[in-house]
């Protein structure tokens with residue numbers, strides 16, 4: 001049974017994993033009204049204590065602390081926890097969510113939500129069997145520019161859509177190699193033994209919403225190719241010496257992965273994963289159709305019938321007043337105080353409000369599985385001369401009837 005029955009009562013959250021991301025999202029949750037943090041778990045006791053301290057400093061009672069490897073199961077069973085949010089390494093996301101849903105609670109996870117077909121189906125089937133919901137807290141789907149584009153898509157500004165381009169293009173070598181040149185968990189999860197696109201959801205999430213994936217459209221298949229692997233070797237050699245074992249190690253992941261996705265209604269997507277090269281951040285977020293194009297790289301737009309100069313980009317400012325997403329108009333001032341340009345606030349807020357009203361999440365278990373399985377599909381394609389690999393239909397044909405995401409959920 002879902003523990004919450006009264007929408008007037010605070011939403012009580014348990015946090016599993018309070019490292020960098022978990023702590024930041026904890027602080028974001030503490031900014032929301034009607035939220036209590038009642039349980040914290042991390043295998044590093046000092047992190048649990050730090051998190052408990054943050055909760056108490058906000059005026060709430062000390063949450064119960066846990067430090068065991070599998071104590072997320074105890075948290076799921078607590079009667080004063082309505083939902084669990086996990087920001088652990090990837091390998092724990094599905095186990096934590098499954099234990100949470102089986103205990104009759106809502107779950108929220110960092111990304112990717114699952115690793116491979118088995119976990120993806122386990123996540124979907126547990127949600128279906130328990131009637132509980134699991135949200136991928138994909139904060140990049142809450143960025144101001146991508147939400148404005150979603151609003152513009154709904155107003156038909158780009159006409160009939162044809163193509164999107166997106167990518168996680170962010171140099172994360174600093175978070176992959178430790179300060180003695182050792183491999184951190186990102187190296188193990190993403191680069192050492194695997195190839196393909198190991199972190200697809202920041203990039204594919206907003207685009208999936210623009211083109212109604214799992215809600216009238218679906219990803220059909222992809223083809224993927226990776227470049228050679230040099231970035232981590234160069235980084236370790238430069239910072240810790242050419243003789244460091246991790247400077248000489250063979251990493252399986254190519255530095256740049258490029259994927260093409262075909263969808264049921266013919267809209268194509270180019271998806272990049274470029275995280276091991278020296279480069280500034282650029283998530284691309286380009287959308288185009290019969291009437292025009294938006295480029296997130298440039299943050300500019302071109303609409304054939306209304307842009308003042310033919311063939312020339314137009315600044316986006318002119319469109320903000322009319323098309324800024326209603327949630328950004330309402331909460332923008334407070335949201336910008338949180339991480340990732342304010343997207344963390346709106347993401348956590350949607351999570352909490354769905355729990356409060358016992359509603360479905362805007363990024364649900366089907367989205368979580370579909371966006372996350374790209375890790376597996378791209379690896380299969382890369383290892384087989386870029387052969388096409390079909391997407392599983394986690395909705396089991398329900399994508400045909402499911403309604404496009406509303407502009408405002410609550």
Ligand SMILES: NC(=O)c1ccc[n+]([C@@H]2O[C@H](COP(=O)([O-])OP(=O)(O)OC[C@H]3O[C@@H](n4cnc5c(N)ncnc54)[C@H](O)[C@@H]3O)[C@@H](O)[C@H]2O)c1
Nearest residue numbers: 017018019020021022041042043044069087088090110111
């Ligand atoms: N959405 C975003 O913008 C964003 C940004 C950064 C990281 N992330 C994601 O957040 C997750 C965590 O990343 P991070 O950078 O905070 O890493 P981190 O290493 O700082 O934090 C992970 C925490 O999980 C804890 N942990 C490990 N095993 C555990 C267990 N069995 N039970 C409880 N806690 C356990 C670790 O001790 C650590 O404190 C990853 O999935 C990552 O991909 C998302």
